[in-house]
Amino acid sequence: MSDVPFLKMNGLGNQIIVADLRGTNARVTPEAAIAINARAETRFDQIMAIHDPRTPGTINYVEIINSDGSRAQACGNGMRCVVQALTAELGRQRFTFETLAGILFGEETEDGQITVDMGSPKFAWYEIPLSEEFADTRYVELQVGPIDAPVLHSPSVASMGNPHATFWVKDDVWSFALDRFGPLLENHPLFPERANISIAEVVRPDHIVLRTWERGAGLTQACGTAACAALVNGARTRRTARKATVTVPGGDLIVEWLDNDHVTLTGPAEFEWRGNLNPTTGAWTRSEAA
Numbered sequence: 001m002s003d004v005p006f007l008k009m010n011g012l013g014n015q016i017i018v019a020d021l022r023g024t025n026a027r028v029t030p031e032a033a034i035a036i037n038a039r040a041e042t043r044f045d046q047i048m049a050i051h052d053p054r055t056p057g058t059i060n061y062v063e064i065i066n067s068d069g070s071r072a073q074a075c076g077n078g079m080r081c082v083v084q085a086l087t088a089e090l091g092r093q094r095f096t097f098e099t100l101a102g103i104l105f106g107e108e109t110e111d112g113q114i115t116v117d118m119g120s121p122k123f124a125w126y127e128i129p130l131s132e133e134f135a136d137t138r139y140v141e142l143q144v145g146p147i148d149a150p151v152l153h154s155p156s157v158a159s160m161g162n163p164h165a166t167f168w169v170k171d172d173v174w175s176f177a178l179d180r181f182g183p184l185l186e187n188h189p190l191f192p193e194r195a196n197i198s199i200a201e202v203v204r205p206d207h208i209v210l211r212t213w214e215r216g217a218g219l220t221q222a223c224g225t226a227a228c229a230a231l232v233n234g235a236r237t238r239r240t241a242r243k244a245t246v247t248v249p250g251g252d253l254i255v256e257w258l259d260n261d262h263v264t265l266t267g268p269a270e271f272e273w274r275g276n277l278n279p280t281t282g283a284w285t286r287s288e289a290a
């Protein structure tokens with residue numbers, strides 16, 4: 001397979017590689033993802049692989065690959081990077097994409113911010129999915145730490161196309177060892193497809209502070225779908241309004257749960273440098289200085 005162009009980008013510090021597989025039948029293999037992530041300059045959280053469209057009315061099919069080689073259904077920060085890359089290339093601002101999670105829309109506005117419509121959240125236990133039935137997923141039984149004094153417990157769970165658990169805390173989110181608890185919770189038997197794990201402090205109804213341990217990627221500077229999950233979980237547990245600023249380690253995202261049930265995510269995207277990569281092996285070269 002010959003090399004394809006890629007862009008190294010980030011969405012609030014969420015490390016993203018946008019790979020251009022348009023016009024090819026190739027896919028980024030798990031082995032390639034692992035090899036790319038093993039090199040310091042291309043350590044990433046997600047690869048967004050842009051493919052030819054599969055469905056009329058969409059511009060591209062976007063496949064999302066985590067740094068452990070697994071596939072993700074959705075990635076909010078990565079979609080903003082894709083929108084920015086295509087806006088720069090094509091000179092248009094609005095796009096309709098297809099991902100494993102379905103059809104979604106993205107738009108770059110005049111101020112350079114990018115809004116992605118991430119679709120509707122899902123709350124039924126089998127949609128997330130959970131391995132046991134919970135009639136009400138606003139709080140599910142799950143805890144870490146001593147049984148009589150759990151450090152984290154009773155998360156709200158939701159699917160934003162991908163599985164999320166939001167643990168509510170009163171203390172500073174930085175006082176929790178998410179690097180220790182994250183892997184245990186991500187792989188907990190309650191989550192048959194694993195899950196993205198977040199801790200959230202509601203500072204005000206319109207302001208959430210959030211840290212996320214991402215499924216297949218670990219601690220990240222930002223996780224867009226986790227910000228969306230925190231907002232919808234906050235609104236349905238009456239902690240937050242339907243629109244809030246979500247402060248993640250990399251900066252601020254704006255999330256809104258619209259009356260039509262769709263959730264929009266707004267924030268920046270940043271281009272860093274470009275290169276060419278082999279989607280089968282992950283070997284790459286840089287084509288231009290930053």
Ligand SMILES: N[C@H](CCC[C@H](N)C(=O)O)C(=O)O
Nearest residue numbers: 072075076077162223224225
């Ligand atoms: N960084 C992404 C989330 C990737 C989700 C992925 N870790 C998974 O669901 O496996 C975001 O901005 O939404």
